[in-house]
Amino acid sequence: MSIFATGNPLDKLTKVVPVFLAINNDYAPYAAAAIHSLTEKCDKNRYYRVIILHDGLSLISRIRLRSLVTKNVALQFKKITNSLYLKAVIKYCAREKGAGDFFSSAVYYYRFFIPRLFPMYEKGVYIDSDTILLGDIGELFDTELAEDEVVAAMVDPKVTVIPEFRDYVDRAVGVPHDEYVNSGVMLMDLKKMRKMHYLSVMVDLIEKYNADLVAPDQDYLNIILQGKIKFLDPCWNTEPSDNLPKNTELVHFNLFNKPWRYTDVPCEDLFWNAAKGTGFYGDLKRQQEAFDEEKQKEDHEKVAALIKKAGKLSQVKSPLIKK
Numbered sequence: 428m429s430i431f432a433t434g435n436p437l438d439k440l441t442k443v444v445p446v447f448l449a450i451n452n453d454y455a456p457y458a459a460a461a462i463h464s465l466t467e468k469c470d471k472n473r474y475y476r477v478i479i480l481h482d483g484l485s486l487i488s489r490i491r492l493r494s495l496v497t498k499n500v501a502l503q504f505k506k507i508t509n510s511l512y513l514k515a516v517i518k519y520c521a522r523e524k525g526a527g528d529f530f531s532s533a534v535y536y537y538r539f540f541i542p543r544l545f546p547m548y549e550k551g552v553y554i555d556s557d558t559i560l561l562g563d564i565g566e567l568f569d570t571e572l573a574e575d576e577v578v579a580a581m582v583d584p585k586v587t588v589i590p591e592f593r594d595y596v597d598r599a600v601g602v603p604h605d606e607y608v609n610s611g612v613m614l615m616d617l618k619k620m621r622k623m624h625y626l627s628v629m630v631d632l633i634e635k636y637n638a639d640l641v642a643p644d645q646d647y648l649n650i651i652l653q654g655k656i657k658f659l660d661p662c663w664n665t666e667p668s669d670n671l672p673k674n675t676e677l678v679h680f681n682l683f684n685k686p687w688r689y690t691d692v693p694c695e696d697l698f699w700n701a702a703k704g705t706g707f708y709g710d711l712k713r714q715q716e717a718f719d720e721e722k723q724k725e726d727h728e729k730v731a732a733l734i735k736k737a738g739k740l741s742q743v744k745s746p747l748i749k750k
């Protein structure tokens with residue numbers, strides 16, 4: 428048995444690249460496509476450990492995800508179980524919801540449990556399950572952070588182009604829109620996050636203000652780490668388009684036009700090629716076929732409600748903004 432197979436406390440010695448995803452059972456098929464693309468595009472001479480944070484997965488999901496392991500990519504499941512922090516997040520997510528409450532699952536916050544739950548790692552990469560890799564994730568892991576930088580993430584392209592989001596971020600979140608990052612792809616300095624008690628700081632904010640926000644986990648990240656974020660090259664969190672920049676390393680199907688819902692969307696081939704290598708392909712095809720006009724209408728209404736909510740919240744200054 429190789430050292431690699433003996434578990435993660437030794438990962439530090441063997442310089443394993445830890446890559447985290449956070450999913451519920453519904454996201455398992457998309458995560459599988461992302462992981463499959465990772466195994467195809469990673470450096471075959473390095474070792475990687477994909478760690479899936481979840482809130483309960485079916486047996487079939489586990490079997491299909493497990494079958495994605497390769498000689499140099501290990502896979503591990505970690506169920507996020509009860510803690511005072513999780514209870515606070517679940518309570519916050521369960522508060523009365525209105526139209527435009529898009530990100531209301533506790534799973535969105537799991538990425539910020541990583542520093543506490545994985546003390547054996549000093550650094551880690553987090554990727555959303557709606558991503559596809561075109562390059563080696565190890566290169567993102569190798570990105571150097573300056574002494575005062577806690578995470579590396581990319582300025583959110585949707586926020587720059589949608590006026591309601593831009594105003595919301597500038598006024599309600601209180602972070603200049605050209606510094607506001609997307610939390611879907613991050614290099615995290617776990618040591619620094621532990622040192623500053625990131626999770627505890629976030630939960631304190633959640634409990635103190637119970638604030639109504641558009642993208643809470645991401646808004647808190649930007650508030651807590653303002654001025655301590657390295658801005659990643661856009662190649663690591665690229666929007667799907669028919670003319671992808673040549674240096675694209677990762678495509679993020681963020682917010683709209685998910686290829687498992689719609690046909691004829693940019694970069695759908697990248698997604699389906701990756702999905703083909705997973706046990707979920709048939710399920711995903713059926714899911715897309717079942718996404719009829721009525722469901723598409725619902726989806727569009729949800730997105731419109733999210734944008735409207737951002738516009739409404741941008742009218743008031745959030746109590747979260749430090750005076």
Ligand SMILES: [Mn+2]
Nearest residue numbers: 555557611681
């Ligand atoms: Mn995403």
